[in-house]
Amino acid sequence: MAKENRFSHAREVKIPKELEGWEEMYPSHRLFSAERREWEDTQFWYQDKIHAPEPMPPLDEIFHQAWQISLAQHTTRIFCIPPAQGIAQRMVGCYMYICAITPPPEEVIKEKAELFPKRTFPVFDNYDRLWDQWLPKFQALGRELEAVKVPEELPRYMPDFDSGTTLPSVSPAQELLEAFNNSVNIMYRGWQYHFNLLNLTYLAYLMFADVARKLFPGISESAIGKMVAGAEVSMFRPEEELCRLARLAHAEPKVANILKTDRPAASKIESLREIDAGRHWLEEVDRIKDPWFYVSCGSGWFHHEGAWYNKLDVPFGYIKSYLERLDKGEKIERSLSAIAEARDALVNEYRKLIKTDEDRKSFGDAYKNVRSIYRYAEDHLFWVEHWFHAIWWDKMREFAKLFVKHGVLKDVEEFFMFNRLEVPYLIEDLATSWALGENIPTLKWSDKAQKRKKILEAAAKWMPPPALGVPPEVVAEPFTVMLWGITTDKVQDWLAGVAVRPEEVTELKGFASSAGVAEGKARVLKLLEEIGTLEPEEIMVVGNTNPAWAPVFSKIKACVTDIGGLTCHGAIVSREYGLPAVTGTGTATSVIKTGDIIRVDGDRGVVTIVKRAKS
Amino acid sequence: MVGGKNASLGEMLRAGIRVPPGFAVTTHSYVEFITEAGVVEEISKILAAVNPDDVTSLDDAGTRIRKLMDKAPMPPAIANAVSEAYALLCKKCQVKELPVAVRSSATAEDLPGASFAGQQDTFLWVRGSRELLEKVKLCMSSLFTPRAISYRMKMGFPHEKVLISVGVQKIVDARAAGVMFTINPVNGDPSKVVIEGNWGLGETVVSGAVTPDKFVVDKVVFEINERITSSKTIECKYEAGKGVIHCDVPLAQQNISCLEDKEIIELVKVAKQIEDHYGSPQDIEWAIEKHKPFPFNIFILQSRPETIWSQKKKEPLLGKKTAYELLMEKALSRVKISS
Numbered sequence A: 001m002a003k004e005n006r007f008s009h010a011r012e013v014k015i016p017k018e019l020e021g022w023e024e025m026y027p028s029h030r031l032f033s034a035e036r037r038e039w040e041d042t043q044f045w046y047q048d049k050i051h052a053p054e055p056m057p058p059l060d061e062i063f064h065q066a067w068q069i070s071l072a073q074h075t076t077r078i079f080c081i082p083p084a085q086g087i088a089q090r091m092v093g094c095y096m097y098i099c100a101i102t103p104p105p106e107e108v109i110k111e112k113a114e115l116f117p118k119r120t121f122p123v124f125d126n127y128d129r130l131w132d133q134w135l136p137k138f139q140a141l142g143r144e145l146e147a148v149k150v151p152e153e154l155p156r157y158m159p160d161f162d163s164g165t166t167l168p169s170v171s172p173a174q175e176l177l178e179a180f181n182n183s184v185n186i187m188y189r190g191w192q193y194h195f196n197l198l199n200l201t202y203l204a205y206l207m208f209a210d211v212a213r214k215l216f217p218g219i220s221e222s223a224i225g226k227m228v229a230g231a232e233v234s235m236f237r238p239e240e241e242l243c244r245l246a247r248l249a250h251a252e253p254k255v256a257n258i259l260k261t262d263r264p265a266a267s268k269i270e271s272l273r274e275i276d277a278g279r280h281w282l283e284e285v286d287r288i289k290d291p292w293f294y295v296s297c298g299s300g301w302f303h304h305e306g307a308w309y310n311k312l313d314v315p316f317g318y319i320k321s322y323l324e325r326l327d328k329g330e331k332i333e334r335s336l337s338a339i340a341e342a343r344d345a346l347v348n349e350y351r352k353l354i355k356t357d358e359d360r361k362s363f364g365d366a367y368k369n370v371r372s373i374y375r376y377a378e379d380h381l382f383w384v385e386h387w388f389h390a391i392w393w394d395k396m397r398e399f400a401k402l403f404v405k406h407g408v409l410k411d412v413e414e415f416f417m418f419n420r421l422e423v424p425y426l427i428e429d430l431a432t433s434w435a436l437g438e439n440i441p442t443l444k445w446s447d448k449a450q451k452r453k454k455i456l457e458a459a460a461k462w463m464p465p466p467a468l469g470v471p472p473e474v475v476a477e478p479f480t481v482m483l484w485g486i487t488t489d490k491v492q493d494w495l496a497g498v499a500v501r502p503e504e505v506t507e508l509k510g511f512a513s514s515a516g517v518a519e520g521k522a523r524v525l526k527l528l529e530e531i532g533t534l535e536p537e538e539i540m541v542v543g544n545t546n547p548a549w550a551p552v553f554s555k556i557k558a559c560v561t562d563i564g565g566l567t568c569h570g571a572i573v574s575r576e577y578g579l580p581a582v583t584g585t586g587t588a589t590s591v592i593k594t595g596d597i598i599r600v601d602g603d604r605g606v607v608t609i610v611k612r613a614k615s
Numbered sequence B: 001m002v003g004g005k006n007a008s009l010g011e012m013l014r015a016g017i018r019v020p021p022g023f024a025v026t027t028h029s030y031v032e033f034i035t036e037a038g039v040v041e042e043i044s045k046i047l048a049a050v051n052p053d054d055v056t057s058l059d060d061a062g063t064r065i066r067k068l069m070d071k072a073p074m075p076p077a078i079a080n081a082v083s084e085a086y087a088l089l090c091k092k093c094q095v096k097e098l099p100v101a102v103r104s105s106a107t108a109e110d111l112p113g114a115s116f117a118g119q120q121d122t123f124l125w126v127r128g129s130r131e132l133l134e135k136v137k138l139c140m141s142s143l144f145t146p147r148a149i150s151y152r153m154k155m156g157f158p159h160e161k162v163l164i165s166v167g168v169q170k171i172v173d174a175r176a177a178g179v180m181f182t183i184n185p186v187n188g189d190p191s192k193v194v195i196e197g198n199w200g201l202g203e204t205v206v207s208g209a210v211t212p213d214k215f216v217v218d219k220v221v222f223e224i225n226e227r228i229t230s231s232k233t234i235e236c237k238y239e240a241g242k243g244v245i246h247c248d249v250p251l252a253q254q255n256i257s258c259l260e261d262k263e264i265i266e267l268v269k270v271a272k273q274i275e276d277h278y279g280s281p282q283d284i285e286w287a288i289e290k291h292k293p294f295p296f297n298i299f300i301l302q303s304r305p306e307t308i309w310s311q312k313k314k315e316p317l318l319g320k321k322t323a324y325e326l327l328m329e330k331a332l333s334r335v336k337i338s339s
Helices: A034-042 A059-078 A106-125 A127-147 A172-194 A198-215 A221-228 A234-250 A253-259 A265-273 A276-292 A313-327 A336-353 A357-405 A423-436 A445-461 A478-482 A488-497 A528-533 A547-554 A569-577 B003-014 B027-037 B040-048 B055-071 B076-093 B129-144 B146-155 B203-207 B261-278 B323-332
Strands: A044-047 A087-092 A095-100 A467-469 A507-509 A511-514 A517-525 A539-542 A558-561 A581-583 A597-601 A606-611 B022-025 B100-107 B122-126 B163-170 B174-181 B192-199 B213-218 B224-228 B234-239 B243-248 B282-289 B298-305
Touching: A034 A467, A059 A087, A059 A172, A059 A198, A095 A467, A106 A127, A106 A198, A106 A357, A106 B323, A127 A172, A127 A357, A172 A357, A172 A423, A198 A221, A198 A336, A198 A357, A198 B323, A221 A336, A221 A357, A221 A511, A221 A569, A234 A253, A234 A276, A234 A313, A234 A357, A234 A547, A253 A265, A253 A276, A253 A313, A265 A276, A265 A313, A276 A357, A313 A547, A336 A357, A357 A423, A357 B323, A511 A569, A517 A528, A517 A558, A539 A597, A547 A569, A558 A569, A558 A597, A569 A581, A581 A597, B003 B022, B003 B100, B003 B163, B003 B261, B003 B298, B022 B076, B022 B100, B027 B040, B027 B076, B027 B129, B027 B163, B040 B055, B055 B129, B055 B146, B076 B129, B076 B163, B100 B129, B122 B129, B122 B243, B129 B146, B129 B163, B174 B203, B174 B261, B192 B203, B192 B261, B203 B234, B213 B261, B261 B282, B261 B298
Parallel strands: A517 A539, A539 A558, A558 A581
Antiparallel strands: A044 A095, A044 A467, A087 A095, A507 A606, A511 A581, A517 A597, A597 A606, B022 B163, B100 B122, B100 B163, B174 B192, B174 B282, B192 B213, B213 B224, B234 B243, B282 B298
C-alpha cells in the first residue's frame, strides 16, 4: 500500500502467483534490479497505458526498447532540450512502466541551453524541406525490411552446385540468423528516424498552448487542440480511400450488392472475382493497398492486432456501412478543406480578441511556428506505427512459419513469446540441430511458449498499480507532459485512488478533451480486437484509440479513454465528430463495466457512473 | 432625448436583439412637466441651499423636491401620449393591462463621461394607465434622491444640465434571470462570456442577495469551461397584490442549474452580437421568459459598457516575444508535479 506521499516501490508490488516466471520473458536490463535500486527508488514510474495497455508479449516489446533509446537521445544528446532528460522503462508483471527522469544538474542545463537554439530553430524554418527528406528515407527503409529474405526452410541437403568451380555458399541457417539480425537492425533504425522531428513538434505545441493560456486564461485544451490540428495528413488517407472505394462500388450495383452482404470478406472477394466490374474493383483495392491498407486494426503496437490488408473483414465492414449510408443519400466523406477552413476561422476569431498589436504579433508568430511542424505528429504515426510495423509483423511471421515447419514451434503465435534477444538462441539451436545431423533434439521451445502464453493470460486479469515510487517535484520532459498528461492533479488522484476498490468509484476525472455532455450505456473495450461488439449509441470506454478506428466514431455517443491528453487520437476525432470526450482518466477501463450507465461531461473532464449494470 | 439606457435598448432593438417591446418618455417631456408645473425655480432654490456633506440637508432637499413634483399635475398632452403608447403596447402584446417595467434613465448630453447608473428608481409589474402615469412621475422625481443630488454636486455637474427620461417595457415573466459579461471580469480574458443567474427575476443577482449559478463559456468554440451550480435559496418573483417579493426557492430546485445548456449557448451568441454591435465589452442583463418556447424565451433587458477591464491600460502579456523566444522559454520550463 502507498504511504502518504509515495507509491509502492516495484519490489513491494504483490504480483499474482499465476504470473510466476514472468521475469524471464524480458531481457534482464528491462527489469527493476537490486544493483540499480538506489537510482530506481528515487524515480517516479507510471504505467504506460498509451503504448502498452495490455500485458506485453515478449517479441512485441522490441519497439519499446527501440523508442527508449531514440526518444531520449533526441531530447538529451541531439536537440538538447535544456532541463529535460529521457524516459526510462521497466517491466513489472508483464506491464510496462515509464519514468520521466528528473532534470540534470544546473551546469548541464546551461550547456544544453547553448546548443538548443542552434540545433532546433533551423528545424522549424525548414520543416517542409526536412519532411521531404524524411519520407523517402523512411519509405526506403520499409522497402528494405520488406526485401529481407527469410528462407522458407532448412533443406535436407543443400542444392547441387558446381563444386569444381565454386566454393560452398553459406547455409540457409546462417542466412536465417543474418536475416533476423538485419530485420532487428532495420527496425531499430526505423525507430531512430521516428523521433527525428517529433520531440520538437511536441515542444512547439506546448509553447503555443502556453501562449494561448496567457492570452485567454481559461481557454480549454480542446480549443487549443482545435486550433493546431491538421487536416491534410496521412492518417486521414486510409479512411478517404475507403470512401472512394465505397463510391466506386456504389456506382456498380452488382459490386455494391455483393459488398453489402453479411459474408466474410474472403467469400465476397470470391464472388467479386466472378464478374468484370468486381474484378476491376478488386484491382483498385490492390492498387492502393500498399500503403493505405497498412493501417493497423489496433495501435500498431501488438502483433495480434492485424492491419486492414490482412484483416480485410475490417475495411470491408466499413465499406458496407458506407454503402448503406450512400443508399440513404448521405454524404460519407469528411471535407478536409472544410475542416481546415473551420480551423482557420477559429484561429482568426481568437486573434481578433487579442488586445495589443504586440501580443497579436507574438501569437501569430507562435502559431506559425507550431503549424509549420505540427503535421508531423500525425504523419509520422501512419508511416512508423502503422505501415512500418505492419511490414515488421509480416516479416516476423515469415520467421515463425519456418520454426513451425521444422516442428520447433506448434504455431506462428508461439514465436511472439520470445523476446528479440532470445530469437537468435532459437535460430542457433535449430541451425545446430540441422547441422549436426539426424534426430538431434532442440530445447523444448514450444513448451516454454505455452507457459508464457498462460502467464500473459493471467496478467490480463491482473490490475497493476498505476504508478510506483516517489512523485517528482517537477517534470520537464515534453512527451510526459503532452502525451501522457502527467500533472500534479493526476498524480494526487492516483495517490488518493490507490486504496479505493474499483467498484466503489462513482466518478473519474480526466481531460476535458471534447466539449458536450452525453449519458448512455458504456461499452468497455479492453482488447483492441473487441471493437466489433460495439453497438450504436453506446459510449466507448477504451485504453486508447488510434486512427484505424475513425469510422467507429460515427456510431458512438461519447468516448472515454484511460490515457491520452488533449491531442491524443480519441480527442481529435471526438472533436471532429462533435462527441463529448474525456481522455486520460487513468482507470476507466478497470472501473467502468460494460452495461453501466455513465455520463460523460466533456466540458469539465468528468465521467460519472450513474447506474451500475447488474453483475 | 431618451437617456443612455433607453437609447441603448432602442439601438439593440434595431440591431435585431430580442429586447422586450416598449417605449420611452423623453427628456423633453420631463422638461415640459417641470416647466408647466412651475416648479423649476423652486427646485433651483432648494438645491442652491444644500450642503452636500450634510446628510440631513441632502435628505431634506430630496424630500421637499419630490413632494413638490408629486403634487404637480402631469400636463395632459404628455399623459395622453403615455396612455396611448401604453394602449398600443397592450394591443401589440395582446394583453389587457400589460404589466410593464418603468425605469428611469438620466442623461447629460453635454457632460461626457457622466455615469448615473443605478441612481434612479425602477418600478416593476406596473399595470394599467393610471398606475403607469403615477410611476412615470415617480421615476422623474427620482432625479432628486439624496444620493443623486450628492453625486452631481461631488462631480461638479450642474443640476439643470442633467435630465431624465423614462423607459416603459413589457415585463419579462422570468423563469430565470441574471447578468453576463462579454469578458471574464475575474481576469480580463476576452475570449469568455461569464453568465450569472438565479431563478426568478434578476434582482437577486444584481443585488447580490444570493450566490448565483455561474457559467464561463468560450465564445469562440462555444464550450462551457466552468459551470458552478450554487445552492440558490432565495428568488425574486411577482405576486399579484403583493408586487415583487423575495421568497424561498423550493428545495428540489435549489441545487439545479437555472439554465439549460442550449440557453447558455444562445445567451452567449446574443452577447457576442451585442459586443460586436458596440465594439466593446458589455455588461448585460438577461431574462428567460417563463411562457415562451426556446429560443424565443431569451430576452435582453439592458446592456452597458463594461468599465473595469475596458479602462485598464492594455499591456502586452507576452512581453513582445518572438516564436523562438517563446520556444526557448518553454524549453527551459519545468512542470511542477508535487506540491
